[in-house]
Amino acid sequence: MAGVIEKRRELLDLMRECTLKNGFFTVHDIECVKNIPRSTIQDWINRLMDEKCVLLKEEKRGRTPAKYMARSVMLQSSCKRIFTTVDADRVAIYHECRSAGCAAFCTYHHSLAKGAVFGEHREGMFLIEYATLSNGGGDGSGDKIGKNKPDAVEIGSFPLSAVGISAVRREGDMIVQQIRCFGGPAYSLTEMMKTAEGVGEIRICGSDSRGIVTGEILTRAMKHLVIGIDDTDSKDGGATFALALGLLQYLGKMNGVIPISHRVVMLNPALECTAGNSCSFIELAVLPEVA
Numbered sequence: 001m002a003g004v005i006e007k008r009r010e011l012l013d014l015m016r017e018c019t020l021k022n023g024f025f026t027v028h029d030i031e032c033v034k035n036i037p038r039s040t041i042q043d044w045i046n047r048l049m050d051e052k053c054v055l056l057k058e059e060k061r062g063r064t065p066a067k068y069m070a071r072s073v074m075l076q077s078s079c080k081r082i083f084t085t086v087d088a089d090r091v092a093i094y095h096e097c098r099s100a101g102c103a104a105f106c107t108y109h110h111s112l113a114k115g116a117v118f119g120e121h122r123e124g125m126f127l128i129e130y131a132t133l134s135n136g137g138g139d140g141s142g143d144k145i146g147k148n149k150p151d152a153v154e155i156g157s158f159p160l161s162a163v164g165i166s167a168v169r170r171e172g173d174m175i176v177q178q179i180r181c182f183g184g185p186a187y188s189l190t191e192m193m194k195t196a197e198g199v200g201e202i203r204i205c206g207s208d209s210r211g212i213v214t215g216e217i218l219t220r221a222m223k224h225l226v227i228g229i230d231d232t233d234s235k236d237g238g239a240t241f242a243l244a245l246g247l248l249q250y251l252g253k254m255n256g257v258i259p260i261s262h263r264v265v266m267l268n269p270a271l272e273c274t275a276g277n278s279c280s281f282i283e284l285a286v287l288p289e290v291a
Contacts (some may be wrong), residue, residue, distance in 0.1 A: 008036075011044050012053060016070040019180045020215060023107035024057050024067040038245075077189060078102045080125070082217060083258050084175040085285050086133075091168055091175055092224060093117075093129040094260065103127050106163065109185070113161075113164025115153035116178075123261070131168040155180045155212050160267065166214075170221060173288070174200060175257035186213040198258065222258070222285040230267075230279035244280035256290035259283075 014033055017177050019024035027208060031039045045068060048054040053071055060066040081096040097103040106123040120129040153164035163185035167178040181189050190213065194202045203216040229244045252259030260283035267277045 008044070008048075011041075012048065012070065015048075015054060015068070017071045019070040019073050024069050026065040028065060070140050074163070077192035077195045079193050079196040081197040081223060081258065082193065082219060083283045083285050084177075084219045086170075086221045087224060088176065089133045091131045091133060093131065093165075093168075093177065094258075095127040095129070097127065100125055100153060106185070109161045109163045110165060113153040113155070113180075114156075115163035115164040115166045116168045117165050126261075129165070131165065134167050134169045153180055154184050157182070171218075173221050174218045177219075178205075178214065179217060180212060180214050182212050183273075189213060189215045220287060221286055225284045225286045226281055227284075228279065228281040238241055240278075241280050244282050248282040248284070251284055254290070256287035258285040260285060 004161070011030065011034070014030060015025050016031050022029075027038050027041050027045065030036070034041070045054055049056065049068075055069050055071055056066065057069045058067040076098065078097055078099050079095065080098050081094065083094050085092045085094070093108065095103075097106070103122055103125050107120060107127050110117055110127075111120055116131045116134065117129045118131065120127065127142075132182070153166045154160050155162065155164060162183055163179065163181040165177050166180050169176050171179075179185075179189055186207075190204060191216055193199055199217060200220060203218070205214040205216065207213045227247070229240055229247070232238055232240045232243050238239040241243050241262070241264060246260050248259050251257055262280060262282050264278050264280055267279050268280055271277070
């Protein structure tokens, strides 16, 4: 067992080194250094992928070998979570960022681009946008608006927006956001968003001579669940906000549930029922099969 653990450590260290140097590694890269049979190296890579230590960057294509990355040395994506909730033909797009600066950047440029978004606001690291499904809320199978009108938003250098959502449609149980972007946002679309929680798939549709990239982000069509909580304290003590936060944390650990926020709202001040005359409610995104 000690020998296996040592071999794992050596191979993982080499994979990290190759990832730092080249941005990826292949089976051949490890074979050249360690002089181990290719089948054995592939077995180790598969095992480390199961352990979430290694990620597949590019699949094998013809004679081009598969490319892998050691997770521990990967650049952390600025996009933490991207998910969507649907109510009839209205969609709420939630984008949680790891950088307040990036969140502010996207809020400004999405607002400048207009496109499919009719409203947006930012709360710290959270960008929340609202859009209408381009086919009126159907399954999206016959809708070609997003693909036929890629120039619905003008993208480019100042004074144009650097990124914008040109269309939002539905495909079965997935919501598809068509994004047009330029520069840094294009890098985020092609390299970072695929690792964000909630993203099912990223499709890169192409780029033009100006370097403007068109792509699509696929997320599940979730339901927006709001739970109101009030009057939970007693003469002996208690706090409604604490109970609400605890419930949000508990439900947020369930499969198919993404916690959104905890909010405190004011009640009628004339009643004087609770300290501060306030109550709580929590918001969650829930998969239809869970709700």
